Amino acid sequence: MDQEKLYMKQCRNGDKEAFFKLVEPLLSRVYSTSAAILRSSHLAEDAVQNALLEAYQAIMNGKNIRNFKSWFNHLTACRALDLARQRSKLASRTGDLEEIEVPDEQASPIDALIRKEAGHELLESVMSLDINHRTVVILYYYQELSLDEIADVLDVKKGTIKSRLHAARLKLNEKMMQPNPKQVMEC
Known part of the structure; x- marks a missing residue:
């Protein structure tokens, strides 16, 4: 057992x-x-x-x-x-999302810092998506649900989930490719 x-x-x-x-x-x-x-x-x-x-x-x-x-x-x-x-x-x-981080025991401090910064940027980008796109990204990548499971949870067709996930990826790619105003000002 x-x-x-x-x-x-x-x-x-x-x-x-x-x-x-x-x-x-x-x-x-x-x-x-x-x-x-x-x-x-x-x-x-x-x-x-x-x-x-x-x-x-x-x-x-x-x-x-x-x-x-x-x-x-x-x-x-x-x-x-x-x-x-x-x-x-x-x-x-x-409402606010408090910083949620799971420490990586294996990473060196500099690796952890770089990963944290990249993860924070990605999380900010995901959180800026509308609820439909944000939800499918979170369920698919963070909860690791299958497309069928997400379709069941949201009570929509699998094709709709695929479409939302594709659109969310495009939006995230666009957001991540834009220069960060903080970094531009620091240069």
Whole structure:
């Protein structure tokens, strides 16, 4: 029996620590993805919390979950998108994305700095996309969902996902090729 199945079985038997062991390694990533989709750390916390509650209930109700990591990533992305839809209906898009970074233990300090700067520029570019393009990029590249899974999450056709992803790549390429005003001023 693999570790995920063992933790789910222990959880069903009343071991609350087993649920924590199951989800804890996934929390940083799903939070980062939710924050990127929602552009709000507070809403990201809500999305993750909603997903945690739903995951716990699913386990306790005996739902057959073959790959918990993949299922939980998908579930959290869905909850973030639910909040994004609610938010877009209720108010303009305001909020802030706190810097979210996962340290690279293997990199030298200069490599880490260069990677951080490049990653920050890319993240800024991704975050500047409209919600449709931003969402497909985040789900595809950060959550590593397949095109079919993204189509299911967003409830649109796979061709629409391909089109949005292509358009998002073009927009990102255009943004990344433009000179950075900060760098131009420093010269």
